[in-house]
Amino acid sequence: MKPISISIGLYKIPSRHVQENAIARFTAYEWIIVRMKFSNGIEGIGWTYTQGRGGSAIYHLISDYWAKELLSDSDLDPLTLNKRVWSLSYSYGLEGLSRLAYSAIDIALWDALAKAHDIPLYEMLGGPKSPKVKAYRSAIDLNFTIEELVEDIKKFKNQGFKAFKIKIGKPNFEEDIERIKAVKDVIGNYPLMVDVNRGWTFEETIKKGKILYDLGVYWLEEPIEADLLDQYKMLREKLDIPIAAGESLYNGFEQTKLITDKCVDIVQLDVLRSGGVTEWMKYAKLAESLGLPMAPHFAEEISVQVLSAVKNGIFLEHLPGSNLNDSGVLKSSLRFEDGYAIPPDKPGHGIEFDWEKLSKYQVLWTEVK
Template identity: 30%
Template sequence: MSDQIRSLTLSHVVLPIANPVSDAKVLTGRQKPLTETVLLFVEVTTTQGLSGVGFSYSKRAGGKAQFAHLKEVAEAAIGQDPSDIAKIYESLMWAGASVGRSGVATQAVAALDVALWDLKAKRADLPLAKLLGSYRDSCRVYNTSGGFLQASLEEMKEKASASLETGIAGIKIKVGQPDWRLDLERVAAMREHLGDTPFMVDANQQWDRARARRMCRELEQHDLVWIEEPLDAWDAVGHADLSREFDTPIATGEMLTSVPEHMALVDAGYRGIVQPDAPRIGGITPFLRFATIAAHHGLALAPHYAMEIHLHLAAAYPTEPWVEHFEWLDPLFDESIEIRDGRIFVPQRPGLGFTLSDEMRAHTQDTVTFSA
């Protein structure tokens, strides 16, 4: 007899950020400083006694909506075979079809989808990367958390040096300020400070097409690994045009919440770096669907945030990817990830390789359980 999903526990978790940060969206007045990460955790157990854990997240808004949406549709998964992940995914999409197949709907379902992949790898007694078919046991890693715009130039330099001393390979900083001259000054100063260290910048969608072309042209001299989100995230044609016009690679995709939204980049002739985010695109199932297409088109990969999930997915991508390092979620898990010599290493424990910490429980504001 096949296994069945016996119970699902959903947890709404609010994790404060010790030092609030601001990117260009704050300086242009479009958002408030980031003070917390709101997470949706799913713990799944089966009739054969197996378990899995997954999560999704939101910043600034949407966390409560994710929790509420999954509460409405999660019961559709009860009694299903947990190995039939694609089938379960489709059933949850149909259960919430009236609100569409992107945005909050996919981000909510993502937490359960990730939990099912964690469970499946645990059933096989393999790290998730090995279950998927990994190409490598570690990936290049860069840090973003030290490069936000509320930090002074000296503070950014200090944080970058500290990150490199821990074994991080690359550094990314935020740009996109209303005064573009300040961006250029900070980038030039950081390039001088970093020497030959791999260096990326992120404009967080704050340039129009004309400004983006001018900034990309000015930034060519700094030998950047990439220029991230120079345009609105849904301007596929604009990003594709920039990716063909400049030598410095363009990177985008972190904000997109479905495979079709990512496919718009491919259809527009995009030649840059894709940055799908598993919790945002809808989970590991849709992430893998798009990753296959991206690899077919020869696109480089650098998944966004959530390194606890993306490290496994990056290890299973054909060409060498970058993984983004944020320490913000560390308190939620009992285990840490090994970083050394510029690389972040796939945990050798089964599944994602993480268990939820007491601190995660302490930050849980609401929870609900569904059971057969």
């Protein structure tokens, strides 16, 4: 398909509540949204994000450099782009910000390609005609009181959710234990995951991980710094509780090592941080070959598409208050039913933005032809 124009917008959307985990506190997300128009009349839409900082760097990388280069291509599809980004980012590297930028364009291309074939993206990727994937309630909720936490868990249990995740990492570990017990009193035998957001040391994790296992926690997420992959592997060997991680890796070598060295029990690569649909599907296939499940971080609007297309997907993270899905800027999105996420059955990824409502959050915008 021949691209004829690319528009890029940077939008800063406030969170629906203050976001706090063991190492950070923030109040907004930045969304970089790409619209690609093609000579056949089709428009593909893609996006990526930051947690409130760095979005302008991604915006300018696409608008000032990549867009002009990509418009010079007579034919552009996800696989062609996958090869092109190496040359596009040669002088500054295809990691970090470049991967986030790549993700937005890759998703736009997959959206356009599936629309051209008049089928949903999950079907284009090899998924069934009417998929649904298990979802769990998640939140950046370390600043919730126990009462607020319990009420929120009850709300999602009443909506049909059968798996839940909370943040831990309080200065006093006894507070974490108290929060876990309070939530388990509400959910019973349903899975409860906990997320430390890289807040502990290796030694702390060994000690606390054993206690969490005895409490019946389903998985322990990101207990130590994300790039300490050898330590993650040792944690997996020393602890009985399953270890989950991968969301904070922006480097292709590290993402590959995470899987091939079996550093974790559950792979949580973020679709928007790992390089979009093309790269995430590659890692998912690699993980499948080694018997590792995928439970992607965040980005539920596109994660539901890739999870619907792989055999080793186990959970979608539903993160209300932080996602696009309940931000008020979408006309069409995924839906949830009895603890499952169901992707739109429209051609492409099915995510439709309300551009008028989105415009009030606009920080930067440009169109390149």
